[in-house]
């Protein structure tokens with residue numbers, strides 16, 4: 119079955135901007151992978167990847183990726199085919215993604231926590247030809263689920279499995295084997311000449327609508343994303359970068375992430391969990407210099423180091439923190455306790471990256487989320503009427519630049535709302551621009567819950583909960599949480615004769631195959647839902663009501679007194 123070419127759902131950069139980005143040298147008109155392959159020629163034996171006891175040099179990594187790319191072609195994968203990738207942090211993830219980039223196959227970056235609800239949608243929406251999954255992980259049968267999705271989604275032809283591939287599935291490790299003697303896949307792949315303007319990867323939006331949107335990132339723009347971040351984060355050949363966040367997320371993938379480390383000629387260490395004792399052991403064992411984390415992890419690392427005084431972090435130079443707001447008190451403890459320079463990162467899968475500089479004064483490093491990493495980035499802050507806010511004021515952040523999308527994939531209607539008439543991306547983040555050019559994230563004007571860096575769309579949760587016969591109206595809002603920053607709280611009114619507990623709603627969502635992090639953790643039943651003048655649920659009023667209730671523990675249901 120011939121699928122629709124990717125180009126049909128894309129919004130291109132305007133020609134004048136594209137010309138400017140080329141002239142300025144942001145876009146190098148080469149495949150993203152080119153500098154990595156050059157590194158393999160210059161320094162073949164330098165270690166590129168470490169995963170447990172496995173150590174892979176640059177030349178070997180590139181040979182394996184080329185062999186994988188060539189094998190995909192033999193199996194019938196073509197340039198522009200989409201593949202949903204859901205893999206743990208392993209060396210095979212890196213070889214697979216690089217092999218796809220070389221062969222022009224486009225990875226769709228799912229998260230390990232995704233389940234049927236998300237994966238099926240991603241496969242359908244991208245018309246993926248294959249899924250790549252682990253056999254099982256943390257007792258979950260990913261291979262079984264992927265097989266069910268293959269049966270349900272017509273475009274999906276193949277399953278590629280890390281671990282024991284069952285009948286009819288392709289073994290990822292076999293695909294990753296170096297080429298057989300006498301076979302030279304590199305030249306054949308180079309002859310394919312992947313266009314630098316082609317989509318390199320699809321990232322997922324945090325999503326404020328029913329389902330996540332796909333974000334096309336081109337070879338030109340995504341490579342620049344990583345290279346611009348490299349400059350500000352100080353990545354070079356000496357860098358040893360530890361991946362503990364899910365590698366398919368933009369932050370550890372390319373901000374600068376593992377791609378930045380490889381583009382700089384450094385070493386990437388893959389680890390499947392950010393649990394402090396394991397992560398600290400890896401940092402010590404491999405002399406890790408840079409790592410990225412979300413604030414909830416930083417809290418655990420600081421607590422662990424304060425309690426254990428491990429002294430295992432002496433190699434660590436930079437701790438990048440982003441994904442959700444790092445509170446100033448925690449920020450101030452990073453250097454004294456962990457001994458590393460804090461780098462705040464306020465980024466988004468859509469593009470724009472803001473970072474504090476490594477040499478910035480303490481008040482900037484501790485109290486701001488930094489500034490755009492590229493001179494080509496443009497930002498403006500506007501009030502409710504769309505008028506510019508003066509320096510020092512607050513408003514919604516809009517941006518455009520050499521690595522910020524111009525439109526979500528195949529989402530024309532959503533694009534009309536997410537982009538200003540002049541094409542700038544409306545981030546939905548409420549920020550303050552300081553005199554010194556640094557941004558401080560103050561809140562947001564978007565229907566999203568940020569659970570320790572994991573983004574949950576209110577609308578997606580609400581749509582699912584309307585499947586419950588007892589729910590009359592419902593609204594998902596963020597409840598503040600000391601560990602994760604926010605958790606999902608659902609307000610609901612009930613139909614006559616129904617009584618619902620939190621666990622009923624969690625069960626419903628679990629049965630629908632929804633990723634666990636999206637499940638509500640607090641349920642508040644109310645007699646009447648507050649409505650706005652135009653009859654929409656008034657979430658602002660709900661947030662105020664929530665604030666008045668004090669701390670609500672996760673796992674609790676709250677009925678009005680007397681019910």
Ligand code: OOB
Pocket residue numbers: 322323324368369373439440441442443444462463464465466467468487545547559562568571573
């Ligand atoms: C990162 O990317 P996404 O796409 O998962 O989420 C983007 C949103 C931002 O619009 C903002 O609302 C929030 O996450 N956010 C932050 C933040 N970093 C991201 N809010 C407050 N403070 C921060 N430091 O989360 C992401 C992508 C690349 C690098 C780092 C994070």
